[in-house]
Amino acid sequence: MSHQVHSLGHVPISDHSFSADRSQLALARDISVEIYDTGSKYNLKTTLSGHDKTVTSVDIAPHSGRIVTCSQDRNALVWEPSPDGTYKPTLVLLRINRAATYARWSPDEKKFAVGSGARAIAVCYFEEENDWWVSKHIKKPLRSTVLSVSWHPNSVLLAAGSTDSHARVFSTFIKGVDARPEPTIWGDRVPFQTLCGDFVSPAGGWVHDAAFSPSGNALALVTHDSSITIVYPSGPEQPPAAVVNVSTTLLPFKSLVWLSENEIIAAGHDCHPVIFTGSDQSGWVLDHSVDDPNEAKKNATSREYTALNMFRQMDLKGTPQASADDASLPTIHQNTITKLRPYAVSGGRVNSVSSTGVDGRVVIFDV
Numbered sequence: 001m002s003h004q005v006h007s008l009g010h011v012p013i014s015d016h017s018f019s020a021d022r023s024q025l026a027l028a029r030d031i032s033v034e035i036y037d038t039g040s041k042y043n044l045k046t047t048l049s050g051h052d053k054t055v056t057s058v059d060i061a062p063h064s065g066r067i068v069t070c071s072q073d074r075n076a077l078v079w080e081p082s083p084d085g086t087y088k089p090t091l092v093l094l095r096i097n098r099a100a101t102y103a104r105w106s107p108d109e110k111k112f113a114v115g116s117g118a119r120a121i122a123v124c125y126f127e128e129e130n131d132w133w134v135s136k137h138i139k140k141p142l143r144s145t146v147l148s149v150s151w152h153p154n155s156v157l158l159a160a161g162s163t164d165s166h167a168r169v170f171s172t173f174i175k176g177v178d179a180r181p182e183p184t185i186w187g188d189r190v191p192f193q194t195l196c197g198d199f200v201s202p203a204g205g206w207v208h209d210a211a212f213s214p215s216g217n218a219l220a221l222v223t224h225d226s227s228i229t230i231v232y233p234s235g236p237e238q239p240p241a242a243v244v245n246v247s248t249t250l251l252p253f254k255s256l257v258w259l260s261e262n263e264i265i266a267a268g269h270d271c272h273p274v275i276f277t278g279s280d281q282s283g284w285v286l287d288h289s290v291d292d293p294n295e296a297k298k299n300a301t302s303r304e305y306t307a308l309n310m311f312r313q314m315d316l317k318g319t320p321q322a323s324a325d326d327a328s329l330p331t332i333h334q335n336t337i338t339k340l341r342p343y344a345v346s347g348g349r350v351n352s353v354s355s356t357g358v359d360g361r362v363v364i365f366d367v
Contacts, residue, residue, distance in 0.1 A: 003291065004364035005332055006042050008034075013356040014055065015339050020062035022343070027356065028055040033069050035087075042362070050077045050089045057103040059112070068092075068112050070100035076114050076124070078133055092133040094122045102148050106155040110177055113158055115146030121160055123172045123192075138170050138193050150211040154181040156190060159219055161207030167221040167231075169197035185217050187236030199231050202245050208268070209255045214348070218280070222253035222266050230264070232280040242280040250274065255340040259350045265290070265367055267337040267355060271329055273365060290365050293330040335359040 008027065015028040018038075024045070025036040033048040033055055051071035058069045067079040067087065076094050079087035094100060098117030105112045114122040114135070119142045122135035144164035151158055152169075156178055161167045173181070173190040186196040197219070201207055205224035212219055219231045227247045234241035251269035258264055259275070264284075267273040272291040278284030328334060335358035343364055344352040352366045 002366055003332060006362040007360065008036070008042060008362060009360045011360055012335075012358040013338060013360060013362070015057045015059075016341065016354065016356040016362065017058050017060040017067075018341065018343065018354060019060050019065065024060070025362065026058045026060055026067055027362070028058040028069065029360075031055060031071070033058050033067070046086070048077075048079055048087055048089070050079075051075065053099075056099065056101050059104050061105045061109045064109055066105075066109070068103045068105060068114075070094075070103040070114050072099035074098065074100060074116075076100055076103060076122075076133075078112075090133060092122075092124050092135065094124070094135055095137070096120060096122060098145075101146060104149050104151060106151045106172075107153055108155040110155065111172065111174070113149045113151070113160075113172065115149050115160060115162075117145040119144060119146075121146055121149060121158070121170070123158070123174070125174055125177045136174065136192060138172070140193070141195065141198070142168070147207060148209045150209075152184070152186070152212050152216045153214070154184065154216065156181045157184065157186055157196060157212075157216070159210045159212055161210035161221055163206045165201040165204045165207065165223070167199045167201075167207045167210040167219065167229075168195060169219065170194065171196060185233050185235060189236065196236070197231070197233060199229070199240075199243070201225065202227065202229065205252070208253060211256055211258060213258050213261055215261060218261070220256055220258065220264055222256050222268070224252045226250055226252050228253065228256065228264065228266055228276060228284070230278070230280075230284055244278065244280065244284045246276060246284050246286060248274075248286055254336065254338055255355075257340045257342055257350060257353050259353075259367060260348065263287075263349075265340060265350075265353055267340050269336050271333040271335060271337060271357070272331040273337070273340065273353070273355065273367075275367065290367055291332050332363050333357045333359055333361055 036042040053073035065081045070076040076092040096118040102115040121138040124135040171194040201223040203225035210221040232242040253266040254268035256266040277287040343354040
């Protein structure tokens with residue numbers, strides 16, 4: 001199975017987003033966002049500099065090409081693309097007093113949501129009369145920092161994972177912006193801030209990421225207790241039809257992507273992705289690892305040679321000869337994977353995902 005690896009410096013990457021045609025890549029690193037032209041080799045095209053503290057999230061709208069960024073400076077910016085390849089920034093009125101942590105466009109691109117450390121989610125939309133982006137806040141019952149947000153396919157329901165160990169589903173219906181959605185299994189009440197679901201991490205771990213399945217009829221969350229939980233709702237204001245928790249012996253996951261209704265890929269502090277498979281009927285299991293470090297470790301001959309060579313050097317010179325391999329991990333990513341994103345979809349299934357990490361690498365995994 002082939003994987004594309006792009007080493008783009010050593011500065012940690014907190015988030016990334018590809019354009020719809022995969023011709024451009026936006027990377028959030030340090031206080032700026034880097035835009036790369038993609039190809040056989042990724043070339044830096046321009047740098048978006050509008051924040052004065054760490055940029056925590058970036059997202060490119062597939063149809064309009066607009067880029068939303070948010071930062072620890074408590075601001076969000078919408079960057080409008082110009083025909084000449086430049087971007088014009090517009091400040092968004094978030095009205096928060098703590099860091100903005102995560103930003104994502106809704107599928108219809110009429111709104112975007114920004115999670116924050118202010119125990120609030122800012123749902124932002126464009127106000128034509130005043131020609132600016134304004135926000136409405138979802139506050140109750142959030143009790144801590146929001147680490148991730150994820151949109152339902154209908155662009156009204158929003159899932160949020162936070163450090164109070166809860167994953168919640170809210171309605172973000174805004175009159176005059178949204179058309180009334182069809183009823184879903186999450187409920188048919190749509191007033192803004194309606195709580196449609198509230199799920200607790202079994203071991204009380206931070207919810208690092210939460211995401212709806214492709215149909216929107218299930219919710220998966222990865223938590224700091226190294227487990228993944230899949231929730232199947234049964235109807236409005238009813239207990240879930242099934243809650244499946246899979247504990248692992250791996251380090252905690254930071255990000256997840258649904259490959260299909262029956263497959264999820266997750267990655268995080270163990271530096272390589274793993275795939276879970278299952279359903280509400282059969283349960284879920286950890287199926288296999290992508291870029292499996294155990295496979296790499298099977299090449300014991302080179303390790304033995306390295307050890308033998310080290311002792312020879314110590315005997316001859318009194319000092320061991322350092323080897324680059326001694327300090328490297330047996331995985332493509334050499335540090336925590338910060339974000340997974342769908343990269344290519346075929347036949348209704350995601351068959352490759354992109355990842356970025358603290359090691360400054362961008363990797364395309366075929367799955």
